[in-house]
Amino acid sequence: MKSTLNVSEKYSRHWPAIAVGSIIASILFFGAYVAVSDVLIGSYLRLAAFAFFVIGFLSFFKIKDGRIEIQFEVNQKNSNELDVEYSVRGREIHAELIELDDIKDIKTDRMPNRSLYNDLNRTDRSVRFQKKNMEGWLYLNEIHGRVIPLSEDNANKIVAFILSLRPDLN
Structure with a gap:
């Protein structure tokens, strides 16, 4: 005995990739939001940028926690x-x-x-x-x-x- x-x-080994990919996607969506002049498309892009930012932020916390x-x-x-x-x-x-x-x-x-x-x-x-x-x-x-x-x-x-x-x- x-x-x-x-x-x-x-614990997934994919957390670092999820965190980095989400932050990059957030930056890209925010850049597209700044470049677009259409209000409706701009609001969708801003929402997507925020969502990916939150996913990246929470993923970094998961990595930090270990x-x-x-x-x-x-x-x-x-x-x-x-x-x-x-x-x-x-x-x-x-x-x-x-x-x-x-x-x-x-x-x-x-x-x-x-x-x-x-x-x-x-x-x-x-x-x-x-x-x-x-x-x-x-x-x-x-x-x-x-x-x-x-x-x-x-x-x-x-x-x-x-x-x-x-x-x-x-």
Whole structure:
């Protein structure tokens, strides 16, 4: 039985290209807006320039934030506790402690539908668990209200890791 598991957030390698391409498209649309004298076409070009600027700006934030790495480790002092550490570029951003005996059930599930992105991309997964003393399900991979998207493989690894620690959950 392994005592640690490291997984990472689902993160596209295309973010830098999206950011740079969107800013270039924004500049081109704005240049066309300045050159055009027709009011209707000019307003469409200005809207397109703004939309691409926003996409580029938000993409740069995604690049700046980086990929979140999640480490699950059995607590050295108490083997009934699971330390979960979230880090970006080697810097810890969040940590939590989960009592393994409190887990009643665990499963891989789709991401919560909180944005248009989740309507378009249905391949992202999350890990949900249910505590013995609570109704409803909680997200295991959640930081400050943001559920971290995982690939299906990484979500299944997390569930298998916790099931190896708690074989009675099967």
